[in-house]
Amino acid sequence: MNIRREAREIPVRNECDVLVVGAGPAGFGAAISAARAGARTTLVEYGGKLGGMWTLGLLSPFFDNHHHDGLNRELREALQARGCWGGLWNISFDPTEMAMLLDELALDAGIDILFYTMATEPIMEDGVLKGVVVENKSGPQAILAKTVVDCTGDGDIAARAGAPFEIGGPEGACQPMTMMFKIGGVKAEYGRDDTNGFYKALTKVVAETDVLSGVPFNNPAIIKLPREGEALIQWTHVRHRLGTDGDELSKATLEGRRQIRRAMELFKAIRPVLGDVYLMELPMVVGVRETRRVKGEYYVTDDDVKEGRRHEDGICLVHFGVDIHEPSKSTQTCFGHNGFDIPLRSLVPLGVENLLTAGRCISGSFVAHAAYRVTGDCLKMGEAAGVMAAVAAARDVSVRHLARKEPGIVMESINKGGKI
Numbered sequence: 001m002n003i004r005r006e007a008r009e010i011p012v013r014n015e016c017d018v019l020v021v022g023a024g025p026a027g028f029g030a031a032i033s034a035a036r037a038g039a040r041t042t043l044v045e046y047g048g049k050l051g052g053m054w055t056l057g058l059l060s061p062f063f064d065n066h067h068h069d070g071l072n073r074e075l076r077e078a079l080q081a082r083g084c085w086g087g088l089w090n091i092s093f094d095p096t097e098m099a100m101l102l103d104e105l106a107l108d109a110g111i112d113i114l115f116y117t118m119a120t121e122p123i124m125e126d127g128v129l130k131g132v133v134v135e136n137k138s139g140p141q142a143i144l145a146k147t148v149v150d151c152t153g154d155g156d157i158a159a160r161a162g163a164p165f166e167i168g169g170p171e172g173a174c175q176p177m178t179m180m181f182k183i184g185g186v187k188a189e190y191g192r193d194d195t196n197g198f199y200k201a202l203t204k205v206v207a208e209t210d211v212l213s214g215v216p217f218n219n220p221a222i223i224k225l226p227r228e229g230e231a232l233i234q235w236t237h238v239r240h241r242l243g244t245d246g247d248e249l250s251k252a253t254l255e256g257r258r259q260i261r262r263a264m265e266l267f268k269a270i271r272p273v274l275g276d277v278y279l280m281e282l283p284m285v286v287g288v289r290e291t292r293r294v295k296g297e298y299y300v301t302d303d304d305v306k307e308g309r310r311h312e313d314g315i316c317l318v319h320f321g322v323d324i325h326e327p328s329k330s331t332q333t334c335f336g337h338n339g340f341d342i343p344l345r346s347l348v349p350l351g352v353e354n355l356l357t358a359g360r361c362i363s364g365s366f367v368a369h370a371a372y373r374v375t376g377d378c379l380k381m382g383e384a385a386g387v388m389a390a391v392a393a394a395r396d397v398s399v400r401h402l403a404r405k406e407p408g409i410v411m412e413s414i415n416k417g418g419k420i
Contacts, residue, residue, distance in 0.1 A: 011142065186222075
C-alpha cells in the first residue's frame with residue numbers, strides 16, 4: 001500500500017556556494033576547506049556532533065594521518081597540544097576532545113552548521129543539482145547551492161539524484177559493520193602496544209569456553225587511548241545487513257549492542273591480563289564499512305592499487321593497505337601496496353551536474369575502497385573536494401568542467417593550502 005503526499009511549497013532556508021551533506025572526516029574536510037577558501041558554506045549533519053565515525057562512532061586509530069599534510073597535520077598537532085593524542089601506535093585520540101576541536105575550527109571558519117538534520121531529496125532541474133531538501137524539527141526546508149558535496153558515506157544524495165553506483169564485492173555482499181565501544185579500568189601496567197597479549201588471552205578463553213558465541217570475528221583489537229585506563233574495542237561484526245536500508249540499519253545496531261554485551265562477559269575471564277574493566281560508552285552510530293560506490297569521471301581500479309598508479313590530478317596518495325573484512329567469514333584479507341593516487345576526477349559523479357562525492361562513497365572498486373576508506377584518506381579527499389567546489393563557485397563554472405578542462409587550477413589551489 002502506498003500513501004500519496006499532497007504537494008506543498010517548501011521554504012528556502014538559505015542559498016550558499018557549497019552545501020556539504022555529512023560531517024564525518026570527509027564532510028568536515030570539505031566544509032572547512034571550502035569556507036577557508038571564501039565560499040559561503042553550509043554543513044548538514046544528522047547527528048549532534050561533527051566528526052562522524054571519529055566522534056559519533058568512536059572510531060580510532062586515525063589511519064593514514066601521518067602520510068598527509070594539510071588538515072591531517074593540523075588536527076594531529078592540535079590534539080597533541082591538548083594532550084589528547086597518542087595511544088595505540090601513536091595515532092589514537094580522545095573522541096570527546098576531537099568533537100570539541102572540530103566545533104572550534106568550524107565556527108572559526110564561519111561554516112553554517114545544521115545538526116539533527118537529514119538531507120532527504122535532491123532538487124533537480126534537467127539533470128542539474130540545484131540544492132537539497134532537508135528535514136529537522138523545523139520541518140522540510142530547501143537549501144540551494146552552486147555545488148553539493150555528498151559526504152554521507154553512502155552516496156545518498158548522488159544515488160537519489162540519479163548517479164550510477166555499485167554496492168559490495170564480486171558477490172554483492174558488503175563488508176560487515178562494526179560497533180565500537182569504550183571501556184575503562186584497563187590496568188595501568190598494560191602496555192600501550194600490547195595488543196598481542198590481549199589477543200592471546202582472549203584466544204585462550206575462547207578455546208576453553210563458549211561465551212564468545214555470537215561475536216563472530218577472530219581478530220579483536222584493543223585500542224589504547226591517550227588517557228590512562230581507557231581504550232576502544234574493535235571486535236563486533238554484524239554481517240549481511242545493508243547500511244542504506246533503514247530497517248536493516250536498525251537491526252544491525254541492536255545486533256552490535258548484543259555482541260558488546262557478550263564481549264563484556266568475556267572480558268571478565270581475562271581480568272588478570274586486562275584489569276577489572278567496565279563499559280564506559282556506546283557509540284551513537286554503528287560503523288558501516290561499505291555501501292554505495294558512486295561511479296565517476298575516473299574509476300579507481302584493482303590495477304591502480306597493484307601497480308601504484310599516480311595521476312597528475314592525484315589529490316590523495318593512499319598508503320593504507322587493502323583491508324577486507326570478509327562478508328561471510330570471521331577473517332580479514334589484507335595485503336600491502338606501494339601507494340596509489342585518488343584522482344580529482346573520481347570525486348565527480350557521472351550523470352549529475354554540480355555534485356561531488358568525498359569519502360568512502362567515491363568512484364572505485366571493492367578492493368581499492370578497502371584501502372582508501374580509512375579516515376585520514378577520507379579527510380584528505382574532503383579537503384580537495386571543498387577546494388574544488390570553492391574554485392567552481394569563484395569562477396562560476398561546473399566542477400565537471402574543472403575536472404575535465406582545468407584540473408590544474410584546482411591542483412594549484414590545493415597545493416597553496418586552499419587559497420584561490
